[in-house]
Amino acid sequence: MPELPEVENLVRQLKSSILNHTILSSIALSPMLRREIPKDLSKNTTDTKIQDITRRAKYIIISLSNAYSLIIHLGMTGRINIKQGSYEPKKHDHVIMHLSNNLTMVYNDPRRFGLIDLTKTNSLYEHKLFSHLGVEPLSENFHNAYLLAKLKDKKSAIKNAIMNNEIIVGVGNIYASEALFLAHIKPYRTASSITEAEGTLLVASIKKILQQAIDSGGSSIRDFVSIDNQKGGFQKLFKVYGRRASPCFDCGSIIEKITQAGRSSFFCPKCQK
DNA sequence: CCTTGAACCTGCGGGC
DNA sequence: TGCCCGCAGGTTCAAG
Numbered sequence: 388m389p390e391l392p393e394v395e396n397l398v399r400q401l402k403s404s405i406l407n408h409t410i411l412s413s414i415a416l417s418p419m420l421r422r423e424i425p426k427d428l429s430k431n432t433t434d435t436k437i438q439d440i441t442r443r444a445k446y447i448i449i450s451l452s453n454a455y456s457l458i459i460h461l462g463m464t465g466r467i468n469i470k471q472g473s474y475e476p477k478k479h480d481h482v483i484m485h486l487s488n489n490l491t492m493v494y495n496d497p498r499r500f501g502l503i504d505l506t507k508t509n510s511l512y513e514h515k516l517f518s519h520l521g522v523e524p525l526s527e528n529f530h531n532a533y534l535l536a537k538l539k540d541k542k543s544a545i546k547n548a549i550m551n552n553e554i555i556v557g558v559g560n561i562y563a564s565e566a567l568f569l570a571h572i573k574p575y576r577t578a579s580s581i582t583e584a585e586g587t588l589l590v591a592s593i594k595k596i597l598q599q600a601i602d603s604g605g606s607s608i609r610d611f612v613s614i615d616n617q618k619g620g621f622q623k624l625f626k627v628y629g630r631r632a633s634p635c636f637d638c639g640s641i642i643e644k645i646t647q648a649g650r651s652s653f654f655c656p657k658c659q660k
Numbered sequence: 661c662c663t664t665g666a667a668c669c670t671g672c673g674g675g676c
Numbered sequence: 677t678g679c680c681c682g683c684a685g686g687t688t689c690a691a692g
Contacts, residue, residue, distance in 0.1 A: 390685050498669045559685050
């Protein structure tokens with residue numbers, strides 16, 4: 388379900404709703420997501436206070452007062468809801484935490500591609516999930532020289548390269564197509580063929596698309612909703628994603644769809660070189 | 661090394 | 677209506 392903008396929105400909402408709350412109880416209803424839910428989840432979260440909520444790549448990190456951090460990834464269909472009052476578990480609910488002030492946090496994920504883990508906060512970034520990750524796209528570390536150096540010897544397509552978490556994190560299938568449209572680059576171009584001028588424009592385009600999507604509350608196509616089930620608005624601003632056979636808003640050419648590494652890519656054959 | 665493709669799951673919409 | 681197929685905001689691991 389989520390790329391960086393959706394996760395960023397979720398993190399901001401969680402901060403404003405459950406920061407400094409206490410976890411009174413937590414229970415895992417199923418043993419497995421993409422990985423096993425830690426058996427010590429309940430023991431190491433109960434009676435702790437939520438001290439910080441941050442994001443790295445598409446992971447949500449909830450730091451607790453007992454020096455542990457909860458790591459949550461939503462996969463394709465994960466949701467986190469915050470409910471007021473009593474709560475009856477629903478289909479595909481996997482973890483339920485009761486919080487102070489009569490709130491309940493629910494992790495629901497039909498496809499179970501998501502993940503929940505628990506680790507010591509002081510060694511968080513040495514965690515296997517984080518150790519190989521590349522730069523945050525909205526940070527100053529993501530700039531033209533960095534991108535060009537990473538693309539220099541890459542034989543894969545540029546779209547796959549910007550979705551590669553070892554290069555940049557957070558760019559998924561929607562925003563990869565949208566950013567390449569904004570940068571006027573065809574998705575199947577070889578990564579190493581990107582010129583300096585194109586690289587500069589691509590970096591700016593990725594930052595711009597992600598920032599706009601964050602500001603719009605993320606994209607809601609089928610699954611993504613906020614902690615209180617509100618939809619995002621960026622799907623209304625898609626220029627190419629999901630628009631196969633429709634006219635390009637800029638030049639009127641028909642938007643094409645191709646498959647790359649098993650994922651759909653959308654582009655304008657005229658605007659993108 | 662490096663790149664591609666399958667696997668993990670469930671649900672939904674389209675075509676017949 | 678019902679069944680089958682393809683497809684879905686992700687990541688990882690095996691095979692070539």
